[in-house]
Amino acid sequence: MEFDAARAAFHGRGLTLGGIEPLIDGASPPVASRTVTEGQIAWRLAGAFGGARMTLGIAPGAHGLELTVTLAGLSPDHPVDSLGVRFLAVEGVERYLRNGYQSWDGSYFAAPGEPAADDNPARSPRLGFAFTALLPRDGAGAVVLGFTRHEHFQSRLRFSADPARFSLDVETLWDRVPHQGRLAAEPLLLFGHDEVEGGLRDWSRAVAAASPLSPRRLERRLTGWCSWYNLYAAIDEPSILEHLAAAAAFRDRHQVPLDVFLIDDGFTPEMGDWLDVKPQFPRGMAPLVRDIAQAGFVPGLWIAPFMVGNRSRLFREHPDWVVRERAGGEPLAHMKFYGEFRWHKRSEEYYPLDITHPxxxxxxxxxxxxxxxxxxxxxxxxxxxxxxxxxPDRAVWREEGLSRIAIWRRMAELIREEIGDALWLGCGCPLWASVGLVDAMRIGRDVGVSWRGDYSAESLLRDQVTRNHASGILWQADPDCVLLRDRFHELSDEQVRSLALFAGLAGGVLMTSDKLDELRPDRAELLAALLREPRLACEFPEMATHHRDGVIVQRSARPDGSSVTNLFNSRGKPAGRGATDLAPYASRLLAEPGDPLARLEP
Known part of the structure; x- marks a missing residue:
């Protein structure tokens, strides 16, 4: 990408980002004057911001153009919610990548003006976080625009709904943090790349390089068993021990790495009461953790440290430990269950724990x-x-004057301090603020037991493809558990096989919840073969175009240089690639003769 000072616009790969305006609190402030040079756009502000100066600095860097947005000369008494820039004229874009900020809010390509798929504003194509990839109408590759620092503030992108006049806002959420008249948004990186995923991978590397904590890159992939997708919350000590024995027998019989045995949600009575245990675990959790370790597994436990239920003992005894609504002072209820469905607890409301309370x-x-x-x-x-x-527009924390990410990091950093070098998977978790703290990251919603729907396989495919670029660079990606059992789901044989191959060849976390002594022989061999695979380097070379026919091309390389390609028809009608025909939802592995995965082909 190049900056054209005469037009005050960026050009490259058939795209133009122009009509650049300053942005404060989501709106363009009145401008008294503008000055443009090769390395900067400067605005002298007017009105309520009179006397302040805002600049967009432009400098070549190792990965592309480095953009810095600063605001100076503002009264310290003037609170700021956000600052950034607006590109009023973004031209030549066919599709753009909209990425959420946490595990579950999705990542997908959308066309300018594309309507939302549902009513959830958190998954709207108008709202993104951290970065985007802009795909040109003419030509290949992409232009990547993204923030490189994430440990202090959250950064947001807004895409306009008008396809005829496509615009883009990029801003850092300052969250009214006190200032002395000078503020700076998080640094931005802008560059073009011949390959879409290659560009996103370069952005991930830039984030890793800018992080004050080096990413935690595991030598091997995480593998194991998790209680949730089979037992859900209906767990007790006998059922856990029964599944433990089955997992150990499977591991030993097939001689495969199956490292972690995780007891998921269901052993505590209420969210927040993390040292209390349900009567279904009469010995408590410590002896059970020892049993898991003695069976040769890394013992794992589930916790939601920011969650406090209104019927928890914690809230009853310490109501001042939860975050409050700024309007009215009531506890801030992030989740509500007022009807028949009460999850598996008694609480009707769930509040954030105020980690700023000592x-x-x-x-x-x-x-x-x-x-x-x-x-x-x-x-x-x-x-x-x-x-x-x-x-701070909505929430009141005990300690004021902190950004939402500074508050979040206080919790995250203390977790890492207390657990030492233990393994840590973040779920429902900010993706980029956690770099250097977590070992692995859930990159999508719960996989569920059906192909379509809110919790479904379909959403996993979308999120794994578009977030794969960070796996192995910022953390190890977790696509969620593979499901191989014969019953209690709505998936066909082809769908079960294809989803297992897709998750297994992604090269990141590989876990299951099935009772491993109940798998039929072909499913057991499929799981064993995938568990034997080392940490793979996975790529999706057609990530920007597979929406046209639903065929996902997945290439996975091993450390020894060998590789396998998976052709996956993710739709309910026949498709193909080259000479390879694919039935609905079918996968075809392309591997060298003698490859350990070749025998999985029917």
Whole structure:
């Protein structure tokens, strides 16, 4: 990409980003004058911002053009919610990548003006976070625009709904953090690339390089068993021990790495009461953790550290430990269950824990320290978005003057301090603020038991493809558990096989929830073959175009240089690639003769 000072616009790969305006609190402030040079656009502001100066700095960097937005000369008494720039004229875009900020809010390509698929504003094509890839109408490759620092503030993108006049806002959420008259948005990177996923991978590398904490890159992929997608919350000690025996027998019989045994949600009575245990576990959790370790597994436990149920003992005894609504002062209910469905707890409402309260912080430290002392070596922290969802316009925390990400990082950093080098999977978690803290990251919603719907296989395919670029660079991606059992789901044989291959060849976390002594022989061999695969380097060379016919091309390379290609027809009608015909939902592995996966072909 190049900056044309005469037109005050960026050009490259058939795209133009022009009509550049300053942006404060989501709107363009009045401008008294503008000056453009090769390395900067400067605006002298007017009106309520009179006397302030806003600049967009433009400089060549190692990965592309480095853009810096600063605001100077503002009264320290003037609070700021956000600052950035608006590109009023974005020309030549066929599709763009809309990425959410946490595990579950989705990542997908949309066309300018494309309507939303549902009513959930968090998944709207108008709203994105951290970065985007702009695909040109004419030509190949992409233009990538993304923020490279994520440990202080959240950064947001807004895409216009008018396809005839496509515009883009990029802004850092300052969250009214006190300032001394000078503010700076998080740094931006702008560059073109011949390959869409290659460009996104370069952005991930830039984020890794800019992070104050080096990403935690595991030597091998995480594998294991998780209780959730088979037992859900209906767990007790006998059922856990039964599945433990089955998992150990499967591991030993097939001689495969199956490292983690995770007890997911269901052993605590209410969210927030993390040191209390349901009567279904009469010995408590410490002896069960020891049993898991003695069976040769890394013991894992599930926790949602930011969640507090209204019927929890924690809330009853410490109502001042939860975040409050700025309007009215009531506890801020992020989730509500007022009807027949009550999840598997008694609580009707769930509030964020106020980690800025010293006593709340001390409590949650004690929880993680205690679990670690039991021997827990794998922590799945869920619903982590509770701590990063709200700014000061909505929420009141005990300690004011912090950004939502600074608050979130306070929790995340103390978790890593308390668990030491234990393994940590973030779920429902901010994707980029967690770099250097978590080992693995859920990259989509719960996989569910059907092909379509809110919790479905279809959403996994979309999110894994578009977030794969960060796996192995920022953290290890978790596509969620593979499902191989014969019953209690709505998937066909082809769908089960294809989903397992897709998740297994992604090269990141590979876990299942099935009772492993009940799998039919071909499914057991499929799982065993995938577990034997090392940490793979996976790529999706057609990620920008597979929406046309639904065929996903997945290439996975091993450390020894060998590779396998998976052709996956993700739709309910026949398709193909070259000479390869694919039935609905079918996968075809292309591997060299003698490849260990070649025998999986029917």
């Amino acid at each position: 006593d709340a912080e001390a409590y949650i430290r004690t929880v993680f320290r205690t679990w670690r002392s039991w021997g827990c070596g794998y922590f799945k922290t869920d619903f982590m978005l509770f701590g990063a969802e709200y700014g």
